[in-house]
Amino acid sequence: MDITGLVCDRQQENVMICAEEGREGAAANHLILEIKDLFVDYETDDGVVHAVNGMNMKLGRKQTLGLVGETGAGKTTTALSILRLVPNPPGVIKSGAILLDGQDVFALSEHDMRKLRGSFVSMIFQDPMTSLNPVITVGEQIAEVIREHQKLSKKEADEAALEMLEIVGIARDRFDDYPHQFSGGMKQRVIIAIALACSPKLLIADEPTTALDVTIQAQILEVMKGLKEKYDTSMIMITHDLGIVAEICDLVSVVYAGSVVEHGTLEEVFKHPCHPYTEGLFLSLPNINSRSEMLQPIPGLMPDPTEKYETCPFAPRCHYATEHCRKQLPAKHWFSSTHYAVCAGYDAPEFRLNRRSGQ
Amino acid sequence: MLKYICKRILMLIPVIIGVSFIVFFIVNLAPGDTARMIAGSDADQATVERIRNELGLEDSVFVRYARYLWGGLHGDLGQSYYSDQPVVKIFFQRLPATLLLSFWSVLFSLVISLPLGVLSAVKQYSVFDNCAMVFALLGVSIPTFWLGILGILLFSLKLQFLPSGGNEYWYSFLLPAITNGFQMMALTTRMTRSSMLEVIRQDYITTARAKGIGERIVVLKHALRNALIPVVTTAGNFLIMMIGGAVVTETIFSWPGVGRLIFDSISKRDLNMVVGCVILVTVIVCIINLLVDLVYVIVDPKIKTTYGIRKG
Amino acid sequence: MMQKGNKAKSKFKETWRRLKKSRTAMIGLCLLIFIILSALTAPLFFDYNTDALEQNILARFQTPNSAFPFGTDEFGRNVLARVVYGARISLVIGLVSCLICCSIGVLLGATAGYFGGFYENVVMRFADILMAIPSILLAIVIVSAFGVNLFNIIIAVGVATIPQYIRITRASVLTVVNQEYIEAARAVGASTPRIIFMHILPNCFAPIMVQATLRVATVIAEAASLSFLGLGVPAPTPEWGAMLAAGRAYMRDYAYLVMFPGLAIMLTILSLNLLGDGLRDALDPKLKK
Numbered sequence: 001m002d003i004t005g006l007v008c009d010r011q012q013e014n015v016m017i018c019a020e021e022g023r024e025g026a027a028a029n030h031l032i033l034e035i036k037d038l039f040v041d042y043e044t045d046d047g048v049v050h051a052v053n054g055m056n057m058k059l060g061r062k063q064t065l066g067l068v069g070e071t072g073a074g075k076t077t078t079a080l081s082i083l084r085l086v087p088n089p090p091g092v093i094k095s096g097a098i099l100l101d102g103q104d105v106f107a108l109s110e111h112d113m114r115k116l117r118g119s120f121v122s123m124i125f126q127d128p129m130t131s132l133n134p135v136i137t138v139g140e141q142i143a144e145v146i147r148e149h150q151k152l153s154k155k156e157a158d159e160a161a162l163e164m165l166e167i168v169g170i171a172r173d174r175f176d177d178y179p180h181q182f183s184g185g186m187k188q189r190v191i192i193a194i195a196l197a198c199s200p201k202l203l204i205a206d207e208p209t210t211a212l213d214v215t216i217q218a219q220i221l222e223v224m225k226g227l228k229e230k231y232d233t234s235m236i237m238i239t240h241d242l243g244i245v246a247e248i249c250d251l252v253s254v255v256y257a258g259s260v261v262e263h264g265t266l267e268e269v270f271k272h273p274c275h276p277y278t279e280g281l282f283l284s285l286p287n288i289n290s291r292s293e294m295l296q297p298i299p300g301l302m303p304d305p306t307e308k309y310e311t312c313p314f315a316p317r318c319h320y321a322t323e324h325c326r327k328q329l330p331a332k333h334w335f336s337s338t339h340y341a342v343c344a345g346y347d348a349p350e351f352r353l354n355r356r357s358g359q
Numbered sequence: 360m361l362k363y364i365c366k367r368i369l370m371l372i373p374v375i376i377g378v379s380f381i382v383f384f385i386v387n388l389a390p391g392d393t394a395r396m397i398a399g400s401d402a403d404q405a406t407v408e409r410i411r412n413e414l415g416l417e418d419s420v421f422v423r424y425a426r427y428l429w430g431g432l433h434g435d436l437g438q439s440y441y442s443d444q445p446v447v448k449i450f451f452q453r454l455p456a457t458l459l460l461s462f463w464s465v466l467f468s469l470v471i472s473l474p475l476g477v478l479s480a481v482k483q484y485s486v487f488d489n490c491a492m493v494f495a496l497l498g499v500s501i502p503t504f505w506l507g508i509l510g511i512l513l514f515s516l517k518l519q520f521l522p523s524g525g526n527e528y529w530y531s532f533l534l535p536a537i538t539n540g541f542q543m544m545a546l547t548t549r550m551t552r553s554s555m556l557e558v559i560r561q562d563y564i565t566t567a568r569a570k571g572i573g574e575r576i577v578v579l580k581h582a583l584r585n586a587l588i589p590v591v592t593t594a595g596n597f598l599i600m601m602i603g604g605a606v607v608t609e610t611i612f613s614w615p616g617v618g619r620l621i622f623d624s625i626s627k628r629d630l631n632m633v634v635g636c637v638i639l640v641t642v643i644v645c646i647i648n649l650l651v652d653l654v655y656v657i658v659d660p661k662i663k664t665t666y667g668i669r670k671g
Numbered sequence: 672m673m674q675k676g677n678k679a680k681s682k683f684k685e686t687w688r689r690l691k692k693s694r695t696a697m698i699g700l701c702l703l704i705f706i707i708l709s710a711l712t713a714p715l716f717f718d719y720n721t722d723a724l725e726q727n728i729l730a731r732f733q734t735p736n737s738a739f740p741f742g743t744d745e746f747g748r749n750v751l752a753r754v755v756y757g758a759r760i761s762l763v764i765g766l767v768s769c770l771i772c773c774s775i776g777v778l779l780g781a782t783a784g785y786f787g788g789f790y791e792n793v794v795m796r797f798a799d800i801l802m803a804i805p806s807i808l809l810a811i812v813i814v815s816a817f818g819v820n821l822f823n824i825i826i827a828v829g830v831a832t833i834p835q836y837i838r839i840t841r842a843s844v845l846t847v848v849n850q851e852y853i854e855a856a857r858a859v860g861a862s863t864p865r866i867i868f869m870h871i872l873p874n875c876f877a878p879i880m881v882q883a884t885l886r887v888a889t890v891i892a893e894a895a896s897l898s899f900l901g902l903g904v905p906a907p908t909p910e911w912g913a914m915l916a917a918g919r920a921y922m923r924d925y926a927y928l929v930m931f932p933g934l935a936i937m938l939t940i941l942s943l944n945l946l947g948d949g950l951r952d953a954l955d956p957k958l959k960k
């Protein structure tokens with residue numbers, strides 16, 4: 001599998017950044033974002049959906065975290081929770097804390113929360129086709145967020161918006177055009193422009209390239225990488241595509257059934273995955289070098305989110321599961337100061353994964 | 360843009376001709392001797408024959424229609440059987456009263472329905488929302504003529520507050536306007552609410568909120584402008600229903616407009632008047648449709664850009 | 672063939688289950704059933720001639736009491752009896768008119784969508800023209816031209832609803848007609864009417880049902896309006912609109928004369944609207960609450 005090749009190029013960088021963090025993460029004021037034991041439910045007529053079950057996350061300055069997992073794993077809900085935009089009803093934050101730059105998000109008034117949205121933390125949503133307001137010009141949609149957070153006159157804000165358009169690679173004279181006059185890739189650039197217009201410290205990108213075709217994907221990733229460098233923005237990249245993670249992320253959190261099952265630097269997780277699910281993800285990727293091999297999908301489906309689980313949620317699909325796994329919730333096991341996996345298998349000290357993807 | 364307007368006007372013409380054709384045929388295929396009707400049941404045969412000749416009534420329907428159409432294109436829709444005045448003249452004499460009534464009805468209707476619809480959507484499932492929806496449902500279900508009667512009963516007879524008819528006082532239009540516009544108000548409320556609910560669910564509203572914009576601006580600037588687009592089109596339909604309903608309202612309140620004219624003409628069997636009025640009302644309805652479509656062009660950027668109207 | 676029958680039955684069950692969920696729709700349904708039952712069982716409680724038609728000057732203008740729960744009118748007739756018999760007329764007008772006009776409209780719309788071309792153009796132009804005339808004016812013209820009797824009224828109030836059926840049916844047909852299973856049906860030699868009825872129309876069923884339910888309400892309202900204007904079923908037949916028109920002259924002193932018939936109309940229309948709304952939500956695949 002070739003992804004790890006990409007990883008080697010970025011090794012040096014990662015070592016430097018991760019050295020700043022201790023086993024439990026650096027002191028709070030170095031962290032842009034900290035999520036502690038977040039539980040979020042959706043209370044619907046057809047039952048309660050436990051979307052997020054004990055999510056933990058730590059993100060420092062200039063770091064990019066890849067949040068990897070299947071659809072329905074709770075990634076988008078986590079992202080919305082950071083912005084406090086979980087639709088309520090039916091979404092309810094059951095417990096947990098989210099700290100943005102040390103501030104407890106749930107303790108803020110709505111007014112203060114609004115001040116953070118768009119200026120400290122921004123979000124890019126999944127589908128560019130529906131994320132822009134069809135009746136407002138593109139330029140105005142960018143200028144609007146600038147005006148909201150910076151005390152600029154309309155003219156100044158418009159000028160700043162024009163600059164943002166240029167930065168994302170859109171011609172200035174398209175300021176007065178409407179979203180339907182742009183292609184998908186260009187719409188996504190506009191959305192990136194809106195998200196970065198006020199130089200946020202944290203950018204959350206929810207599958208920003210999933211709805212675009214592959215060539216455009218590469219362009220958008222380039223744009224994002226460049227902007228990330230330019231603005232020193234920390235980023236959370238939510239995706240199910242490991243290739244994108246390899247391109248742009250420093251840290252990786254693998255999410256399953258609403259909580260993190262493995263977390264580490266890019267190199268650690270890609271070269272030495274420690275959780276059976278992560279191993280399964282890599283194994284299910286096609287190997288370009290060995291085309292006659294059959295694909296190895298992970299059998300089964302994610303557990304029913306309307307049921308709260310008392311034991312390891314991955315056990316029914318796990319190649320290594322034992323009776324021990326079905327008795328209690330698995331514990332966190334550390335493999336380095338930055339790499340952990342939540343797996344009951346490691347309660348036995350000799351346990352190792354043995355089906356690793358070829359390197 | 361001008362091209363679009365011209366194209367629409369051209370498309371109107373076949374519709375109007377079609378309408379005149381259908382209405383003329385229906386009325387003239389009806390049983391009964393028109394000449395005798397005009398002359399009166401006690402007139403002698405000679406008078407009846409004379410009238411039949413004068414008006415060319417023994418020609419076939421097609422010939423008569425062609426004559427009628429020709430006259431219509433020159434602004435002449437015949438004479439009223441009853442008063443011997445040109446149909447067109449009487450119609451336009453009575454039109455302003457109906458237009459005035461319609462204007463107030465629409466104003467009343469929009470001023471209440473739009474805010475009500477928006478608030479109901481924003482506060483979905485609340486007590487306010489439920490009450491508003493019950494109110495709207497009743498408004499849709501209550502027949503206009505009964506509403507008028509109840510209005511007169513309550514405000515004119517019991518409370519002695521408003522006049523029950525005519526248009527002597529400046530406030531005479533209140534009760535008729537509210538009665539006339541009530542159904543449109545109820546329908547527009549429901550339409551606005553469901554459109555707003557649809558829009559608020561959209562991704563771009565979440566994007567707007569993620570920018571840190573206040574909820575009021577999100578609703579008014581981002582959501583409402585999108586929500587109003589379908590409402591504009593359906594409001595046009597409701598408006599047409601309301602114009603038709605003016606016949607009933609004007610009759611109940613003795614309002615001197617075109618609706619009452621039609622009703623009186625029917626009572627007097629003045630068929631020429633009825634046909635002429637219906638055709639002219641339809642023409643007005645078509646023009647209103649056209650105006651509504653033009654509003655739509657202004658409001659929806661997708662159409663605006665197709666027809667080459669660019670902002671600044 | 673058996674499979675298709677089963678699929679249709681389970682779809683019906685599914686729709687019914689969703690419909691039951693909506694309280695308002697159930698209220699509407701119960702109300703409607705009550706009204707229909709009252710109309711059907713009227714002869715059991717009131718004899719048509721003695722109670723509804725026969726004049727009894729001595730008993731005129733009695734306010735509601737135990738003998739006459741809705742009071743008596745200006746001719747001494749039992750208002751409750753007249754209201755209940757009036758239900759028959761209104762319901763008959765509503766249902767028959769809807770049935771006839773729905774059939775015509777659906778047939779025209781389906782054939783227009785299927786065959787296309789010049790024929791489709793003609794049908795759609797015809798629908799446009801018919802829609803341009805405000806419905807009540809069209810009804811007035813038809814009735815005043817052809818005379819006032821039950822059949823003419825049924826046609827008059829129904830004609831204006833035809834274009835809507837045409838449009839809905841044609842739109843549904845157009846979404847289906849190009850799909851491959853239609854090609855497949857043609858390829859195995861299915862005849863045209865068979866294709867239309869067995870493959871295309873079932874898809875249009877949902878929007879047509881909803882439209883029909885709501886149209887019955889508008890038709891009943893319009894028939895009442897016509898009667899109110901004096902163009903409805905001739906006296907002394909009890910009809911709600913006519914009763915309102917007559918009662919209007921006396922409403923200053925005898926307000927109940929205009930309350931009961933009006934209430935009857937409103938409740939009938941309300942029940943149909945509730946049911947129609949509920950049906951629309953139950954048949955809508957997206958099912959937004």
